[in-house]
Amino acid sequence: MQRIGVFVCWCGSNIAATVDVAAVSEALGHEPGVVFSTNYQYMCSEAGQNIIKNAIRDYQLTGIVVCSCSPRMHEATFRKTAASAGLNSYMVEIANIREQCSWIHKDKAQATEKAIILGRAAIAKVHLNAPLTAGESPVTKRALVIGGGIAGIQTALDIADAGFEVDIVEKQPTIGGKMTQIDKTFPTLDCAACILTPKMVDCAQNDKINIFAYSEVKEVKGFVGNFHVKINKKARYVDATKCTGCGECTEKCPMKKIPNEFNLGLDNRHAIYIPFAQAVPKVATIDPNACNMLKNGKCGLCAKVCSAGAIDYKQKDEIVEREYGAIVVATGYNPIKLDDYDEYAYSLSKDVVSSLEFERITNAAGPTGGTLLRPSDGKHPHTLVFVQCVGSRCSAEGKGKSYCSKICCMYTAKHAMLCREKYPDTEVYVFYIDVRSPGKNYDEFYRRAVEEYGVHYIKGQVGKVVPRSDGKLLVQGSDLLANEQVHIEADMVVLAAAIEPDKSARPLATMLTASMDTNDFFTEAHAKLRPVESPTAGIFLSGACQGPKDIPDTVAQAGAAASKVIGLLAKDKLTCNPCTAHSDEMMCNGCSSCEKVCPYGAISYVDKEFRMPNRTTAIRRVAVVNEAVCQGCGACTVACPSGAMDLKGFSNSQIMAEVDAICKM
Amino acid sequence: MSKYDREQILRTSGVNVLKCMRCGKCSATCPSYDEMEYHPHQFVYMVEKGEIEPLLQSKSLYKCLSCFACVERCPRGVEPAKLVEAVRLQVIRQQGMNHLKPDDIPALLDDDLPQQAIVTALRKYSK
Numbered sequence: 001m002q003r004i005g006v007f008v009c010w011c012g013s014n015i016a017a018t019v020d021v022a023a024v025s026e027a028l029g030h031e032p033g034v035v036f037s038t039n040y041q042y043m044c045s046e047a048g049q050n051i052i053k054n055a056i057r058d059y060q061l062t063g064i065v066v067c068s069c070s071p072r073m074h075e076a077t078f079r080k081t082a083a084s085a086g087l088n089s090y091m092v093e094i095a096n097i098r099e100q101c102s103w104i105h106k107d108k109a110q111a112t113e114k115a116i117i118l119g120r121a122a123i124a125k126v127h128l129n130a131p132l133t134a135g136e137s138p139v140t141k142r143a144l145v146i147g148g149g150i151a152g153i154q155t156a157l158d159i160a161d162a163g164f165e166v167d168i169v170e171k172q173p174t175i176g177g178k179m180t181q182i183d184k185t186f187p188t189l190d191c192a193a194c195i196l197t198p199k200m201v202d203c204a205q206n207d208k209i210n211i212f213a214y215s216e217v218k219e220v221k222g223f224v225g226n227f228h229v230k231i232n233k234k235a236r237y238v239d240a241t242k243c244t245g246c247g248e249c250t251e252k253c254p255m256k257k258i259p260n261e262f263n264l265g266l267d268n269r270h271a272i273y274i275p276f277a278q279a280v281p282k283v284a285t286i287d288p289n290a291c292n293m294l295k296n297g298k299c300g301l302c303a304k305v306c307s308a309g310a311i312d313y314k315q316k317d318e319i320v321e322r323e324y325g326a327i328v329v330a331t332g333y334n335p336i337k338l339d340d341y342d343e344y345a346y347s348l349s350k351d352v353v354s355s356l357e358f359e360r361i362t363n364a365a366g367p368t369g370g371t372l373l374r375p376s377d378g379k380h381p382h383t384l385v386f387v388q389c390v391g392s393r394c395s396a397e398g399k400g401k402s403y404c405s406k407i408c409c410m411y412t413a414k415h416a417m418l419c420r421e422k423y424p425d426t427e428v429y430v431f432y433i434d435v436r437s438p439g440k441n442y443d444e445f446y447r448r449a450v451e452e453y454g455v456h457y458i459k460g461q462v463g464k465v466v467p468r469s470d471g472k473l474l475v476q477g478s479d480l481l482a483n484e485q486v487h488i489e490a491d492m493v494v495l496a497a498a499i500e501p502d503k504s505a506r507p508l509a510t511m512l513t514a515s516m517d518t519n520d521f522f523t524e525a526h527a528k529l530r531p532v533e534s535p536t537a538g539i540f541l542s543g544a545c546q547g548p549k550d551i552p553d554t555v556a557q558a559g560a561a562a563s564k565v566i567g568l569l570a571k572d573k574l575t576c577n578p579c580t581a582h583s584d585e586m587m588c589n590g591c592s593s594c595e596k597v598c599p600y601g602a603i604s605y606v607d608k609e610f611r612m613p614n615r616t617t618a619i620r621r622v623a624v625v626n627e628a629v630c631q632g633c634g635a636c637t638v639a640c641p642s643g644a645m646d647l648k649g650f651s652n653s654q655i656m657a658e659v660d661a662i663c664k665m
Numbered sequence: 666m667s668k669y670d671r672e673q674i675l676r677t678s679g680v681n682v683l684k685c686m687r688c689g690k691c692s693a694t695c696p697s698y699d700e701m702e703y704h705p706h707q708f709v710y711m712v713e714k715g716e717i718e719p720l721l722q723s724k725s726l727y728k729c730l731s732c733f734a735c736v737e738r739c740p741r742g743v744e745p746a747k748l749v750e751a752v753r754l755q756v757i758r759q760q761g762m763n764h765l766k767p768d769d770i771p772a773l774l775d776d777d778l779p780q781q782a783i784v785t786a787l788r789k790y791s792k
Contacts, residue, residue, distance in 0.1 A: 343694065343738060389740075393686060396742030433688040463693030463738060478689030480706065485698040 002127050005036040005061040007052055009043035009068035011098055018102035020112040028119045035059050044074050049081045056085040063091040063126035067119045069098040088131035090649055095122040117662055124661035128654045132578035137628050139225040140325040143565050146217055147330035149177020151543025151558045153199050155328050158562030160208035164569045169212045169231055174279035176200050177332055183363040185551055186414045187445035200280040213281055220511045223631050224538030225574045227324040235315040237286035242310035245282030249302035258290045263360045267367035272302050326538050326565045331505045333544040335497040336391050344495055349467040350375040352493045381491030385475045386412050386430040387462045391498035401498045406548035408496035409436045413446045420453040429456045431477050465493050499548055514539045522546050532561040540564050579649035580630035583623040587644035590621030594636035594645050602629035670717040678751035682713040684741045691735035691745045700728040705735045705745040712748055726753045731785040
């Protein structure tokens with residue numbers, strides 16, 4: 001018989017305001033096996049932990065139940081407390097009477113009753129707990145960064161700086177991400193390329209960093225410290241080790257009407273191309289959907305002009321298998337598609353552009369060489385209207401994203417300001433709902449656009465944009481402060497499109513078993529206290545894959561993710577979770593169900609000799625779990641048809657005991 | 666009285682005025698804007714504040730075409746036109762049973778009347 005102690009926490013008023021904590025500790029004190037029961041204001045405080053330690057010594061407790069917050073919050077705390085008093089850590093059970101009880105109930109009597117039931121279930125489980133000892137697993141001292149934008153670049157540089165190897169996997173032909181397409185950066189207006197390209201070059205030159213550009217992660221296996229990853233290096237049809245990036249091939253290629261992704265289709269590129277002059281790696285890539293040679297074997301001009309002999313039409317995708325200790329997700333964002341916003345006439349007029357397209361139009365390396373010209377007729381626009389929150393903050397079904405995209409207020413202020421600075425003959429209007437500028441020097445920046453540059457900010461939304469036959473765009477909007485409907489004859493309309501996570505994020509999350517929110521942003525382990533870690537051990541988050549972020553925030557988070565990775569890679573051994581699966585070989589029928597569902601490849605089969613009746617023996621195939629690899633997810637215990645698989649610390653009998661305790665009223 | 670009116674209007678319209686984020690897109694899209702004393706966004710705000718009496722008195726009620734452009738465009742699903750309709754209903758209910766008969770409508774039509782208004786009138790009175 002266990003000697004169990006029960007400790008009911010008030011959590012200040014978080015629990016005590018809704019649950020009668022004294023009644024709970026009193027009721028649970030009468031449960032079989034409970035020899036000590038008490039309640040205290042803050043069980044996690046030093047004084048609270050001392051109550052637990054003293055009770056373990058004074059009452060020779062063999063198991064404890066703490067009725068408190070979620071085990072995700074303080075299970076580790078109370079396990080340490082028990083261990084320091086000489087009790088095995090795995091003899092501690094948490095009854096979650098905060099998230100699962102006090103926070104969601106209003107009626108005190110009902111909440112108290114439920115708290116008692118939850119406590120009773122935990123006590124029933126402790127009765128069946130056995131001491132467990134954690135093993136150790138080694139750590140592969142290399143990190144994988146998925147995504148080579150500013151987030152991935154900064155994370156990789158910081159990890160490499162600490163002396164660890166890093167691989168960057170980037171699906172585009174070059175690293176650099178969205179920041180390469182941006183002209184200037186707020187609030188200081190330094191040129192994006194000037195601050196980004198040196199970092200890209202640093203990545204290429206750092207001997208700790210290995211760049212897999214034009215590559216994608218195909219498969220992830222393993223667990224924290226020991227990930228096995230398959231990377232697909234897509235065929236470029238160019239030998240990257242020979243190509244010098246001279247650009248001779250890209251000039252001679254006859255297929256020159258391919259929409260240029262880098263300039264968002266505002267101009268064209270050739271079938272063989274280098275995305276932009278500062279690309280890293282600066283290697284040409286053949287677009288297989290556009291190349292005549294690859295499609296029907298006619299042409300071959302690029303191979304003729306290449307003095308390095310780098311063109312290889314027979315190149316195939318190549319799978320590279322690598323081992324990693326930690327994985328950083330930095331898959332970034334994309335602006336949403338605007339085709340469904342009929343009211344803004346985005347698909348009707350070339351002069352209605354998205355903000356990212358506007359960046360390209362004003363960028364010196366863009367399709368117009370940095371001169372602001374209307375896409376439709378190449379004329380200089382005189383009146384520009386900027387519309388904010390296009391697809392952001394839309395809670396209505398099918399209208400867009402319910403969240404604020406965070407970066408649009410500032411880049412729109414930047415666009416408007418730069419417009420007025422370069423072309424004082426323009427009139428610039430910004431339609432806004434709220435101007436959100438909470439950042440260092442951000443509000444000052446926005447005010448400068450208004451006060452120094454004379455940008456007209458109008459509080460209200462645009463209702464419709466009508467392209468007129470004379471090329472003008474008739475903008476009808478609200479001026480809520482003047483209580484007027486305004487009509488502006490504009491030459492260009494710029495839409496601040498909402499941003500969304502990259503489409504590759506969801507399949508990647510499945511591969512990593514990392515959780516996501518309803519908007520496909522990766523979820524952090526704790527919104528405030530663990531913002532750069534995924535709840536899945538060994539997976540870290542960097543940049544806009546976790547939520548909308550501007551460049552300063554992204555770089556800060558990238559550094560934070562790197563420091564978490566460094567903390568992990570600096571360890572030689574990791575303590576394993578002792579709650580692993582094990583198979584009862586007398587019951588196992590060797591059906592392989594468990595092996596098929598195991599996400600970690602921890603289960604194998606052996607042929608074993610068993611004694612049978614009448615002094616005979618038989619050889620049977622039975623499952624064996626590699627405890628160093630098992631992560632204790634429990635999938636096998638559910639899949640096992642014969643009930644042979646069980647999980648230490650969460651055995652079938654323990655779970656049934658909990659259910660029985662809950663049902664026994 | 667006005668508190669009762671407010672609850673009544675919220676109930677008949679089914680609109681949650683608290684969802685409004687004051688972007689003004691309803692008024693930006695409204696084709697009858699210039700005809701109205703109180704514009705769609707003001708309807709929402711005034712109902713929220715309980716200022717129902719001025720709305721009941723206002724000619725704006727009959728300038729709304731019920732074209733539902735504001736409902737279609739609202740990024741928050743507030744549906745201002747349903748509020749206007751509910752206020753109209755409130756007025757009509759207080760008037761008692763003075764329904765227009767469908768047969769009387771053709772004689773009242775003039776060239777300026779938008780077709781949508783006729784459709785609305787039929788929907789409203791042909792019960």
